[in-house]
Amino acid sequence: MLSCKEVCYIVSEMQDGKSFPLGRRVMLKIHLSMCKGCQQMARQMALLSATARQLGESSEPAFPAGQPSLSADAITRIGSRLAEERNSPLDDN
Amino acid sequence: MRPDNPDTISHKLDPARWLQDYGDVLYRYALGKMRDTAQAEDLVQETLLAALQSRDNYSGRASEQTWLVGILKHKIIDLIRKQVRESTVDDISSLADLAAASGVDELFDARGHWVNPPQDWGIPEKALDKQQFIEAFEHCLGRLKPAQADIFGKKELAGLSIDEICKELDITATNCSVMLYRARMGLRRCLEIRWVGHNREEHL
Numbered sequence: 001m002l003s004c005k006e007v008c009y010i011v012s013e014m015q016d017g018k019s020f021p022l023g024r025r026v027m028l029k030i031h032l033s034m035c036k037g038c039q040q041m042a043r044q045m046a047l048l049s050a051t052a053r054q055l056g057e058s059s060e061p062a063f064p065a066g067q068p069s070l071s072a073d074a075i076t077r078i079g080s081r082l083a084e085e086r087n088s089p090l091d092d093n
Numbered sequence: 094m095r096p097d098n099p100d101t102i103s104h105k106l107d108p109a110r111w112l113q114d115y116g117d118v119l120y121r122y123a124l125g126k127m128r129d130t131a132q133a134e135d136l137v138q139e140t141l142l143a144a145l146q147s148r149d150n151y152s153g154r155a156s157e158q159t160w161l162v163g164i165l166k167h168k169i170i171d172l173i174r175k176q177v178r179e180s181t182v183d184d185i186s187s188l189a190d191l192a193a194a195s196g197v198d199e200l201f202d203a204r205g206h207w208v209n210p211p212q213d214w215g216i217p218e219k220a221l222d223k224q225q226f227i228e229a230f231e232h233c234l235g236r237l238k239p240a241q242a243d244i245f246g247k248k249e250l251a252g253l254s255i256d257e258i259c260k261e262l263d264i265t266a267t268n269c270s271v272m273l274y275r276a277r278m279g280l281r282r283c284l285e286i287r288w289v290g291h292n293r294e295e296h297l
Contacts, residue, residue, distance in 0.1 A: 003201070004207050005200070009274055012270070012277050012278075013274075015273075017254070037211050041281065044214060044281050047214070047216060048281065049249055051226070055230070056249065068121060070134065074137075078116070078134070082145060083109070
């Protein structure tokens, strides 16, 4: 008998296109027929994929909202690290 | 006189100016991927340091920005690969084995049964609901760990196959499946709290 946790893994792997032997699929069907929680989970997993696909088609935003900039602290820190590296004799690593 | 005067090169390829001119561009790109300011800042630094070390290889054919963003992309892949490797087990052949072998986590009890069984979300059908659902989905996607969000995005938004993702990140298929499983379960849980909570509020 499969546990709910195993069922979640199997449903997720099926969404990735993995195929399972008949015995495993029968056990999955039996579990799903008896377990309301896992029925919901399987429906939700499918909805996640469908929603993601829909979002993918309308192209995802590449950048976070607004125009975040490096903080003054970060600029100082990175700037001095670069200066340090630049002034140190070049080594090969 | 040497043809490649080092002063001329360092004047042309000046790291301080890179930081000034492209720092924000690189930072935004890194932040968009990692959604963590400290990690994004580190990536900018790593990128500029790598650029400094390899500036002799810069052909000048691509723009400086394109060259720097190219280096940043490699740094991001390295970081995601590292995060995937640190968070997954290599020596398992399938997720089901892992499920049978691993103990308790917050979602399941010791016997692998739901602690909080998933609820009926009432699949959104109306247009307004759908928009709100997508907003909740995007919010939850933004709360996943970056490596999970990246792999989920590649698989489900960009439509890449597991093989393509494994190849790009140089990780195993099982690692990839584990990350996708965690991403889906994380999204599911987050949406359940946000979406079902939202529905409940509305129906009060």
